[in-house]
Amino acid sequence: MSRQSLRQTFGEDADLYDRVRPTYPPELFDDLAAIVGDCPRVLEIGPGTGQATSAMVDRGWPVTAVELSLGLAEVLRRKYPAIDVVVADFDTLDLPARSFDLVISATAFHWLDPATRVQRCVELLRPGGALAVVSTHHVAGGSERFFADVQSCYDRFTDDAVHDGLPAEDDVPVDPEGLGRSGLFGSVEFRSYGWDAHYSGTEYLELLSSYSGHRALTIERRDGLYDCIGALIEAAGGSITKRYLNQLSVGISLNQPLA
Numbered sequence: 001m002s003r004q005s006l007r008q009t010f011g012e013d014a015d016l017y018d019r020v021r022p023t024y025p026p027e028l029f030d031d032l033a034a035i036v037g038d039c040p041r042v043l044e045i046g047p048g049t050g051q052a053t054s055a056m057v058d059r060g061w062p063v064t065a066v067e068l069s070l071g072l073a074e075v076l077r078r079k080y081p082a083i084d085v086v087v088a089d090f091d092t093l094d095l096p097a098r099s100f101d102l103v104i105s106a107t108a109f110h111w112l113d114p115a116t117r118v119q120r121c122v123e124l125l126r127p128g129g130a131l132a133v134v135s136t137h138h139v140a141g142g143s144e145r146f147f148a149d150v151q152s153c154y155d156r157f158t159d160d161a162v163h164d165g166l167p168a169e170d171d172v173p174v175d176p177e178g179l180g181r182s183g184l185f186g187s188v189e190f191r192s193y194g195w196d197a198h199y200s201g202t203e204y205l206e207l208l209s210s211y212s213g214h215r216a217l218t219i220e221r222r223d224g225l226y227d228c229i230g231a232l233i234e235a236a237g238g239s240i241t242k243r244y245l246n247q248l249s250v251g252i253s254l255n256q257p258l259a
Helices: 010-020 026-036 053-058 070-079 117-123 144-149 151-157 201-208 219-235
Strands: 042-045 063-067 084-087 100-106 125-138 185-200 239-253
Touching: 010 070, 010 201, 026 053, 026 100, 026 125, 026 185, 026 239, 042 053, 053 063, 063 070, 070 084, 117 125, 144 151, 144 219, 151 219, 185 201, 201 219, 201 239
Parallel strands: 042 063, 042 100, 063 084, 100 125
Antiparallel strands: 125 239, 185 239
């Protein structure tokens, strides 16, 4: 399926998405606040149901959220009635230039048009404003034997190519979205945060059901895949540990510093 089709899948079960999707390490937003200072006006792109929004709301930052999925947006509005939620495609949405102090996208920037996304964000920033991109990577660690064995399930029930395992944290590129190479920022700062999450078999399969690639499978393939994965988790003792790596990239516009 295309990028355009896959990104439409997340709102098919918004309550599931809200229940199972992980949030972010608190220190990530502590570091972001230290970099950008006070943020009178924030634009969040692709907030989902608020996995990153909550940290900004807790800091008292006024947030305008642009969410493609009506279902996800309805959950977001219910959770955070004080923020402004716009249901739209950011790639084509007309927003006033130079009107935000911070534009942020957490685990959603890769769904935007790669040819225009950085430039469009920069055009929305006030002088000295910041673009913050949070990316999420699945890396080696946790239940390593399980994640090696589980590839056989994907080989049987999906068209995913065989791979050599999950990358080590140190092997993940520091600037995955290319902010530093864009030439559009006066400075760019990078931070990384590795952490573990623990899942029962049911919890892990529910998490997988929130991913676009799994939702796009036929029912027959998905059922076979989940039976295979569930059996491996049961064989591993009924639970697994998954290692995540979050990266924070913050580009400060070419004008005077924001803070």
